[in-house]
Amino acid sequence: MSGSILLGIFWHFVGAASAACFYAPFKQVKNWSWETMWSLGGFFSWIILPWTVSYLLLPDFWAYYGSFSFATLMPVFLFGAMWGIGNINYGLTMRYLGMSLGIGIAIGVTLIIGTLMTPVLQGKFDLLLTTSGGQMTLLGVAVAVVGVGIVSYAGLLKERALGIQAEEFDLKKGLILAVMCGIFSAGMSFAMDAAKPMHQAAEQVGVSPLYVALPSYVVIMGGGAIVNLGFCFVRLAVKSNLSIKADLSVAKKLLITNALFSILGGAMWYFQFFFYAWGHANVPEQYGYMSWMLHMSFYVLCGGIVGLLLKEWIGVGRKPVRILCLGCLVIILAANIVGMGMAS
Template structure:
């Protein structure tokens, strides 16, 4: 039981990092979104995954050469699928804000990323015929209800802000992007499922169970990086009103400040999956499908709190804020249901 509580706790730490990563990115000034996103990605998808794996593995190159090419390809392709969702996620935050954007996007990816992997492995019966499976499924449904409540609160907030004056929100575009993000972002869950042979190989060369998932991020996030960089640099090269060269020609102080903020956001983004690996290492492998649910529901939980802390709800009446807190409490109850299922 202590290990399970530790697993849930580490998932919440990772989710808090994930929910907060966009805060420094929002503070970047006089840069295009594409340049900001690419700089953050250099740290989160390239430098940190490779650097951490280089430190963990006794023989970096030899280790990856030992992994079957089919496993590497599946990880990279699922990573690319996640990459499409990641671009959509960044744009969702841009058009919906953190509270509503996270709620809709994560609601979709929570269901898809949690339920599809066990179904793919022929474990559907376990979800519905065992006490632990039923408790975990109840946790998924309660978490989805919590996500819906938080999303409803965010929608009420948007309506009030819109009626009060100009707003940066674009509801229709943002919702479409959020749904797209939710579907494609579940590729990360599939990629981690495909990476199990690499995790076993990492354990075989002496990597601690807490860190055994981290070497797989080199290929998973590498696949996602290709999609993200293609989008960002493609737009920087073809859209006349934005330019990487112009962004980098800003005063040196602005460039350094923006680069530091973008890098901070990228590092915080990577840390979500660093602590995800710690959480997953403490969850029984037979119930590994709940890892994604815990991470995603925690994401919404802390997304709502971060949105409040950043003043996104300033000028909103008390009703949507009360509804937001109800949703947060429902998500906490869902995490407790899953904890009961894991302990069974």
């Protein structure tokens, strides 16, 4: 396995670690509605940071975006909006299925669809079936799905041991939302593929190969921002028990603390894709679609590791922890299989 591929896998792990930890600052927010907290964090994650980073990278910010036709930008934007819908469904899935079952189904679906639909859309799916490298990557995807399932099962045992239940458990509704979340969340993978002309243009104006994907985030996350912020603002306007005015009327010290924690959570959410771009840049171009598989499987892996480090598994017994560790090892094995497939 080449050093570049190993580096790509490493950066995908770093990005996934940021994703696994991003909600920790949000948990420190007090006396604010979820909508206000999510909107402020999202504003920095989907608008402020992508625009700022791109402005610093590009020699002529406006000329770069003005060089693309509507036909080039629109699919990138719409796939970003598709990813944004997946974000909303993700939260609803947790509501009706609980964290472990919801994550297992949603991540499993988006891992498969986001990884395999890209070569299908490119008309290259036959390469997965007829080449040794393609067959290895398919095996890696299958092993990753098994690993995600094992970790999710461990989480389900943990929730049962601790007496944790979904807010409004509804298996039928939850399963529908989980599948929808998995499908729509794969929009980020599709958006990255559709944004290749933007990556190439960024490289042509002197942007380092490590950073060429970042300017496309202005468009991708712009689509996601409109969906997420629109959803939050509508809820704040319609729901009588939700009010921005009430959220902003808390004590000044708490107001500042809440704002800082929300911004930190949003920044960590953005940096998962910052490092995703670094990992993607080190993956061989013909296997670019595998970036999504690495990111999503590492997301589950890092979530398990973070839970252990934060001592969330204390008191659940040995069996769930052993199953969690087994699932983590299976995901690591999947990453190695994919790495060997890309190197062959």
